[in-house]
Amino acid sequence: MKRKWKIRNPQFRAFLYLLPALSVIAVFQFYPVLKSFFMGFYTKFDYLTDTVEAVGLDNFLYVLKDPEFALAMKNTAVFAVISVPLGIITALVFALILNSNIRFQKFFRSAYFLPFVTSMTAVAVVWRWMLNKDYGMVNALLSVLGMPKVAWLTDAQMTIPILIVLSVWKGLGYKIIILLAALQGVDERYVKAGRMDGAGSFRRICYIILPILRPTILFLSVTSLIGAFKIFDEVYIMYGQKPGPLQSGLTIVYYIFDKFYRHWEFTTASAAAFLLFLVILFFTLLQFLFSSERRKS
Amino acid sequence: MRIRLENLTKRYQEVTAVDHLNLEIEDGDLVCLLGPSGCGKSTTLSIIAGLEQATEGAIYFDEENVGGLEAEERDIGMVFQDYALYPHMTVQENMAFPLKMQGWKKKDRIEKVKEAAKMLQIEEYLKRKPGKLSGGQQQRVAIARAIVKNPKILLLDEPLSNLDARLRIELRDEIRRVQKQLGITTIFVTHDQEEALSISDKILLMEKGKISQYSSPKEMYMEPQNVFAAKFLGNPPMNFVPGEKVEDGISLLLGDENMTVKKGTIHEAGELKGSVCVGIRPEALELCSTEEEEAISGVITGIQTLGKDMYIHFRAGEQMLTACVGWEKTFSEGERVSFRVKRLHLFPWEDDR
Numbered sequence: 001m002k003r004k005w006k007i008r009n010p011q012f013r014a015f016l017y018l019l020p021a022l023s024v025i026a027v028f029q030f031y032p033v034l035k036s037f038f039m040g041f042y043t044k045f046d047y048l049t050d051t052v053e054a055v056g057l058d059n060f061l062y063v064l065k066d067p068e069f070a071l072a073m074k075n076t077a078v079f080a081v082i083s084v085p086l087g088i089i090t091a092l093v094f095a096l097i098l099n100s101n102i103r104f105q106k107f108f109r110s111a112y113f114l115p116f117v118t119s120m121t122a123v124a125v126v127w128r129w130m131l132n133k134d135y136g137m138v139n140a141l142l143s144v145l146g147m148p149k150v151a152w153l154t155d156a157q158m159t160i161p162i163l164i165v166l167s168v169w170k171g172l173g174y175k176i177i178i179l180l181a182a183l184q185g186v187d188e189r190y191v192k193a194g195r196m197d198g199a200g201s202f203r204r205i206c207y208i209i210l211p212i213l214r215p216t217i218l219f220l221s222v223t224s225l226i227g228a229f230k231i232f233d234e235v236y237i238m239y240g241q242k243p244g245p246l247q248s249g250l251t252i253v254y255y256i257f258d259k260f261y262r263h264w265e266f267t268t269a270s271a272a273a274f275l276l277f278l279v280i281l282f283f284t285l286l287q288f289l290f291s292s293e294r295r296k297s
Numbered sequence: 298m299r300i301r302l303e304n305l306t307k308r309y310q311e312v313t314a315v316d317h318l319n320l321e322i323e324d325g326d327l328v329c330l331l332g333p334s335g336c337g338k339s340t341t342l343s344i345i346a347g348l349e350q351a352t353e354g355a356i357y358f359d360e361e362n363v364g365g366l367e368a369e370e371r372d373i374g375m376v377f378q379d380y381a382l383y384p385h386m387t388v389q390e391n392m393a394f395p396l397k398m399q400g401w402k403k404k405d406r407i408e409k410v411k412e413a414a415k416m417l418q419i420e421e422y423l424k425r426k427p428g429k430l431s432g433g434q435q436q437r438v439a440i441a442r443a444i445v446k447n448p449k450i451l452l453l454d455e456p457l458s459n460l461d462a463r464l465r466i467e468l469r470d471e472i473r474r475v476q477k478q479l480g481i482t483t484i485f486v487t488h489d490q491e492e493a494l495s496i497s498d499k500i501l502l503m504e505k506g507k508i509s510q511y512s513s514p515k516e517m518y519m520e521p522q523n524v525f526a527a528k529f530l531g532n533p534p535m536n537f538v539p540g541e542k543v544e545d546g547i548s549l550l551l552g553d554e555n556m557t558v559k560k561g562t563i564h565e566a567g568e569l570k571g572s573v574c575v576g577i578r579p580e581a582l583e584l585c586s587t588e589e590e591e592a593i594s595g596v597i598t599g600i601q602t603l604g605k606d607m608y609i610h611f612r613a614g615e616q617m618l619t620a621c622v623g624w625e626k627t628f629s630e631g632e633r634v635s636f637r638v639k640r641l642h643l644f645p646w647e648d649d650r
Contacts, residue, residue, distance in 0.1 A: 189381040192348055195368040196375040196452075197442070198398040207394070211385040 033277070040271035047266070059271035069272060071247060072255040075160065079251070080228035083164040088220055090168055091175030096205065098176065099183045109180070113173035120170070124237035127166060128153065131238075153239065159248035166234055171227075175220055182216040183209070215291065222287040226280050232257065252276050298358050298449040298482050299324050300345065305354035307340050307506075314340040316506035318354070322499075327476050327483040329493035332503035333529070338486045339454060341503070345484065346452050347371045358449070369398075371450075374443030374481075378455040380435040382427035388414075388438050389423040395446040413445040416475060433464040440472065444479060451476065451483040457492065469496055490530050494518065502526050522566050524644045527576045533608055536582075536618045540575035540643070547641065549575060549593070551614030558591055562640040569643050576642035579608065582620035585637040593618070594635035600628055609634065 007013045044054035063069050094112065098105055115123065130137045131152035139149045152158050186209055194204040210217075232253035235243060243250035243258070252272065260269035300322040307315040315337040322328050330338035343349040345356060347368030356363050363371055374395075382391050392413060393406040401409070414420045417437045427435055436456060443451060453472065457465045473496045476483045487493050493500050494514045502509040502517065502525075510517055510526040521527035527535050539550045546559035561581075585592050595613030602608075602624075609620045611634060620636055628634070 187381075189377055189379060190383060192368075193375070193377065193381040193383070195348065196346060196373060197395040198369045198372075198446070199394075200367075200369055203398065207397075208383060211383075214385070 036270040036273050037277075039267055040274045042267045042270075045267075059267045060275070063268060063271045063275060068247070068250065069252075069255055072250045072252045075249065076229055076231065076251045079160055079163055079167075079231060080225055082160075083167045083228055084221060084224045086164065087168040087171050087175060087224055088217060091172055091179055091220075092217075094172065095176045095179035095183055096209075098180055109176070112176050115170045116173035120233040121237050123166070123170060124234050127162075128238045128240075131162065154245050156244065156246040156248035159239075159244040162238075163231065163234055163249065166238075167228065167231070171224060175224070178216060178220060179213070182213050186212050218287065218290055222283055225283050229276065229279055229283075252279075300450065300482060300484070301357040302341075302345075303355045303357070305341065305344060305356065306352050307337070307344060307349065308352045313506050315344070315351075318506070318508060320501060320508070320511065322482060322484065324482055325480045326498040327473065327485060327496060329497040329500045330484060330486045330503060331490060331493040331500050331529070332488065332509070334488060336503040337506040338488075338501075338503050342452055342454055342484060342486050345450075346373055346375055372446075372448050373450045373452055374446065374448035375452045376436070376439045376443045376454065376456045378458050380427070380432075380439045380459075382435055382438055382442070384427060386426075387423065388419065388425055388427065388430070391427065391438060392423075392442045392445050395442065399446060409445060410441075413441040416444075416478070417441045417471070432460050433468060436460065436468060437471075440475065444475065444481070447479075449482065451481045453483065453485045455486055455488070457487070457489075465492070472496065490532070494530070502529060520564050520566075521576075521642060524574060524576070524647065527642055527644065531578055533579050533619050533621065535642070536577045536579065536616075538575045538577065538616050538618070539646070540573050542570060542573055542643075547573070547575060547643070551593070551616050554614055556591070556593060558638050558641065561638045563643065564640065565643045567645065569645060572646040574644040574646050576644060577618070577638055578640070578642075579619045579621035581638060581640040582618070582636035583639055584620075584622055584626070585635050587633060587635045589635060589637065592635040592637050594633060597628055597630050597632045597634060600630065 007016070040059050041055045041057070042052050043056045043058045045052040098108055102108075129135075131139075133139060133149055133151050133154065136152070138152065142148070142150065150158070152162060190208050190212065191204060194208045199207060230253055231251050235249040235251060235254055236257075239245075239249055243254050253276070256269045256272045256276070259265045259272065300320075302318050302320040305315055305318040305320075306313070318337075318341060330341060332338050340349065344351045347363070347366060347370075351364070358371075382388075383394065386394065389407070389410055392410045393401075396406045396409055410423070411420065414423055417440055419434065419437050419441060422430055422434060422438070427438065430438065436459075440453075440456070443453075456472070457468055460468065469492055472485070485493075485496065494517075497514055499512065500514055500517050501511045504525050509529075510522045512520075512522075517526060518530055521530065524537070528537075541548045541550065543557060546557050547563065548555050548557045582593070587594055593613050595611040595618065597609055597611045598617070599610040600607065601610070605624075606621050607624060607628075609622055609628060611618055611620065620634075
């Protein structure tokens, strides 16, 4: 009988199984992240031969002093701070309605989920058409109601609100599904106990259901916040590859993209990308902190 | 507060869970809803609580019809089987919650909570979260939360079923004490006959959504009105033997040898003639000498020793019977024994008994 060759160490065996996936991640994720981090420090280098002659903090200083980066940061932050809570509150309202056993529940659930599975590019193209000043459906609808046309896509004041509405609508389905799952996990007995304790439906939601949903809401907040800071496709497609009128739609990722592809300033782009990474890392750590504290109590 | 149910009926698609229930509960009484699972006792409680709507019938608290009131408006305290304490609140917050909903000021809430906590001896846990408490402690908190707002009615839905035996006895005495102290009308749902017998003023025994018997525990045990009530109460269960009413007593049809009993107390469920179903509680069988007349004698088929008593299973003619005896004598299987019948119950003859 042939003896089978076997690796005794289970740790090592597990590592071998994980190796294919790990190597893909290493090549396409870890390496670029590290490389862009290091590239942020290159001040003098040869692009073709990859020889670095001098390193320093110049790129980071340049980015931090660049008024365009400041604008991108401001736009992104405003967008994130409004769209994230708004998205979650809207989703929560719909999830609570859907959870109350209304008719056609399954239909509504799929209807809300549809935007989420549609590609952002397709959605942005459609929105661009709908918001067109002269031929768009939105203005057509407004004129039926006797209201004047609005220059949705060319008015700088409109850019961030439109992006917020788009992101809330796009993310609604996913958030509803997550919240609905959490709501269905809320034990019926707490609701019953709440009723016997004299709490009407609104107060039951505030005092009993929402606190129980807290971990889910926290999770959604952090993931959507991270997503919000990465906003790019919407702007790029909807505004014809421009950062909106008067740069009103200039976001951090757009800034990075612009520096990298349009200006070939790889090192500046890398430095900006690393700063974005720090912002996201901060929120991720915040989530860890909150959830671990919760587990303790 | 008095509770009156009138023709209360609850139908689910095909099942009738509660079937034209009529019931009156006196102010300050503790009534147990007792019955096997699926008899409709929990549904009845849910309807009284307002958590479920009755298909038909009416519920009155004193003279007020509360059918149109939501659960949150009925001023009822309720304790659930699985405690249902809010996991995100401390014990104190849990107990203060009903008061908060009634709009009490924070200072008064804390005072009232302390009072209730003292009554149930849970003062030391006030700052803890429910997850850190044992089952018994959690149920104490749940009881305290139910009574803290001084409701007029207290409902308990199998509150002791998740606890171990020793704790169950401790807490049921506690519930009785608190209930007496507050003089609160209480309905207690249980499937445990011992629990029901030990704490109730009255027991409502239910079978398939209907009332089987509604009486005091003593009456229910000593004078069961039907075979179901007789079977459901008592441990070990009552013996049943076919019988016949004859002129000078009751003839027990044991198979090859019949036996007529003239002595002993006879309790009849209704006016009976001819064929009857005779019920004998195991503790109504008293050991006697084999020569004695009017004794049931048989051969021991099994012996079970249980705490203070010993159960003897024996065959008399074609009937298998159980008797409950003390420890004084030693028995062995195959031995012949005789028993005097102290008390028997007569029920109408049913073929499927």
